[in-house]
Amino acid sequence: MEVREPQHSLASYVAGVALAASGFGMIAIGTLCGRRHQRSADPADDGAGGGWHLWANPEPLYLGTTLIYLGLSVAAGSLWAIGLLVPLLWVINVGVVKREERYLERKFGDAYRDYKAWVRRWI
Numbered sequence: 001m002e003v004r005e006p007q008h009s010l011a012s013y014v015a016g017v018a019l020a021a022s023g024f025g026m027i028a029i030g031t032l033c034g035r036r037h038q039r040s041a042d043p044a045d046d047g048a049g050g051g052w053h054l055w056a057n058p059e060p061l062y063l064g065t066t067l068i069y070l071g072l073s074v075a076a077g078s079l080w081a082i083g084l085l086v087p088l089l090w091v092i093n094v095g096v097v098k099r100e101e102r103y104l105e106r107k108f109g110d111a112y113r114d115y116k117a118w119v120r121r122w123i
Contacts, residue, residue, distance in 0.1 A: 016075025023067030030060025062092060 073081035104112045
């Protein structure tokens with residue numbers, strides 16, 4: 001019986017864990033900021049959007065989830081999962097973020113448009 005070498009190295013595990021840990025950290029920071037300002041990540045909540053302070057949407061949550069996905073993909077050495085990251089981000093942007101922004105613009109009008117012009121998007 002032949003012993004095979006692992007498909008990926010310890011470095012990929014370490015990099016993957018670091019990416020995933022930073023994603024969890026980003027989610028924790030975003031959640032704490034939202035709670036501190038008594039805001040919800042739910043756009044249907046009247047306080048959503050304005051409470052994230054530096055981001056137009058609850059981007060820390062989206063970015064954190066993306067980092068976790070990427071970290072797990074790197075740690076697993078899964079090239080196909082890493083390759084799906086760009087289509088996944090497109091789906092999140094079109095299917096979630098854009099819809100959420102349209103809703104918030106209808107609900108809050110010029111106040112939200114001014115806020116969105118002032119704050120960053122993803123980073």
